[in-house]
Amino acid sequence: MTDKTMKRGLMAAAAAAALVAPTAVVADWAPTRPIEFVIQTSPGGGSDTYARLWIGIIEKYGLSPVPITPVNMPGGAGAVSMAYMAGQAGDPHFITPTLNSLVTTALQQPIPVMYPSEDLTPLAKMLMDPFWLVTHPDNIGSWEEFLERCQNERLTSVGTGSRSEDEIQINLLQEAAGCQQFRYVPAGGGGEVASQVAGGHIDFNVNQPAEALPHYPERLIPIVQFVPERDEAFPDVPTHWELEIGTDSEVMDGVSYAEILDLVGGLHQMRGVMGAPGISDEAVAWYEDLFRQVFETDDWQEFMVNNAMSPVFMGAEEYGEWLVTFENNHVTAMRDIFGWDLRPDLRER
Incomplete structure (x- = not known):
């Protein structure tokens, strides 16, 4: 058995043991025509993968009375798809997968959506995808080595796009650890990011486990987990709390760098579902129930565990409140x- 197989076996063993068998959603509202799942990436991208997986689960268990059709609408880091969704106000037959770039794009580009929590309709949050600090084992083998080097020389990092969640987390780490300014190289996607570090071209990156695992442990290793407690499948990798990264410095009044670097209160990758603005409470309840059932399937639980993701379900109201803070x-x-x-017209809160 390889190290990778053993690790994945450990992660699978941590999955939820008893899940309720899914049944068709029953509510005061139901869709009357096919639902468009508007995806902000091209086929094969992260959001496309999640959306099609959810659609497959819904079809497998017969959870929807109508088909759900994936519609890829890439462009502008989510700007094109969000503008389209905003134009479907009041129509509950349009949904979209969510990720951090919806927030970062809406805050920077003058599109009809400024705050997704207000200008779209939160329906369900399906998981949190934690950040790891990842290096090539032949280059940097531990946090102690990373810290010594980053405080004495400029290290080079890589992330998906510019001014996105990767660059935010990398900059927060720089400030929290007192590192010299990192060189940041934008890349096209998480797979490319991981390959740059695995190939020895870049010193480090922060990435989600699913992107790093294909290269583990020969060419990529996690040296820090930005989570409250160590992942059971990686018990030898310390958390940033244990290493006291950012615990003694504040990023804002009363909030430490450690807290905003963390999975729970920070800016890690979130995956969920939103609807068009102004849809009825009955439609919101139907979608919340639908995706709760998807969340509870063995299919989805196993996918999350096998990719070292954090299974966190939130219904519409809780997800909306969480998004405001996010x-x-x-x-x-x-x-x-x-x-x-x-964006110059940003509404202050």
């Missing part, structure tokens, strides 16, 4: 800490 934290990080320009 958006506000992005404004603080992007504008107030890093000095990045946000």
